[in-house]
Amino acid sequence: MSAFQNIGVVGAGMMGSEIALVFALGGHPTLISDQSRDAAERAVERLHGVLDRGLPRGFWTAEAAEGARRNLTVVDGLDAYGDRDLVIEAVFEDEAMKRGVFQRLDAILAPRAGIASNTSSISITTLSAAVSETRRQRFVGTHFFSPVSRMRLVEVIPAADSDPGFVQAVSDALIAIGKGPIRVKDVVGFAVNRLLHALVIESIRLVEEGVCSPADIDQACKLGLGHPIGPFELMDNTQNSLSLSVHEILHRAYGERFLPQPLLRQMVAAGYNGRKAGRGWHRYGENGKRI
């Protein structure tokens, strides 16, 4: 039995909506809100579409899908979160905006309730400083991976003052909804982005040196290393400008080994930003399909 029954999610974008979905599928009554009710309603409609399609097969039963529809509730804003046991924040990656959300939640939530942030690059300890000393014990980072309904990993990142019992309870709640959490220290990039972007940067170096083409490196990673997608395909899907900004953050924190590569800068400056732009490391047709 999870220590957290009632869940709240703040931010109904790509991550927040799917985070709400996995908790709802796990049997938790889940409130979701965004900057406007409309935005949150559109997100929940999309989630109903995901449940209708029944994809990805095998990830949930028809019964869980029915339960999820009942468990997901759109609300106008944070005032409705007073009875939540755990609230996960997934608003824009903007420190001031996130701090504002945490301060409001701190004032609204019961003392026993916890707060989790899905930030990908801001220090969890820094964010926890936005709330009262007592709430800091019940504040943690939960870094989910996209698409959340398929990717089982969650990096669980304690802040300096997090209570170990609370952190364990959050990990247990994640396991109970089918996730595989790992414990990670509050360092820049956490663990997975450091691993991933070490590979991405070395892949770009291989192309710069003329050792391999992007298509061949994608193939090497898929057929030789068992990755589901190659690094150039991944960059194209998530936009090259995002990879560049992650490399800049990692470079500031760790120096030389994450130096953004000139070829990536050139691609971004040229507007070859990836799938949405029609051109990145690969080319894409009108329908977004690779050509």
Ligand SMILES: NC(=O)c1ccc[n+]([C@@H]2O[C@H](COP(=O)([O-])OP(=O)(O)OC[C@H]3O[C@@H](n4cnc5c(N)ncnc54)[C@H](O)[C@@H]3O)[C@@H](O)[C@H]2O)c1
């Ligand atoms: N996209 C990813 O792959 C990924 C992976 C891990 C973590 N993250 C992190 O998750 C967070 C959300 O990312 P996303 O990709 O879902 O972004 P997104 O832009 O798709 O969604 C953010 C949502 O938050 C809403 N929002 C903004 N301010 C708000 C406020 N004050 N109150 C309520 N809602 C508000 C926006 O309207 C938007 O719908 C970011 O911190 C991001 O760094 C993203």
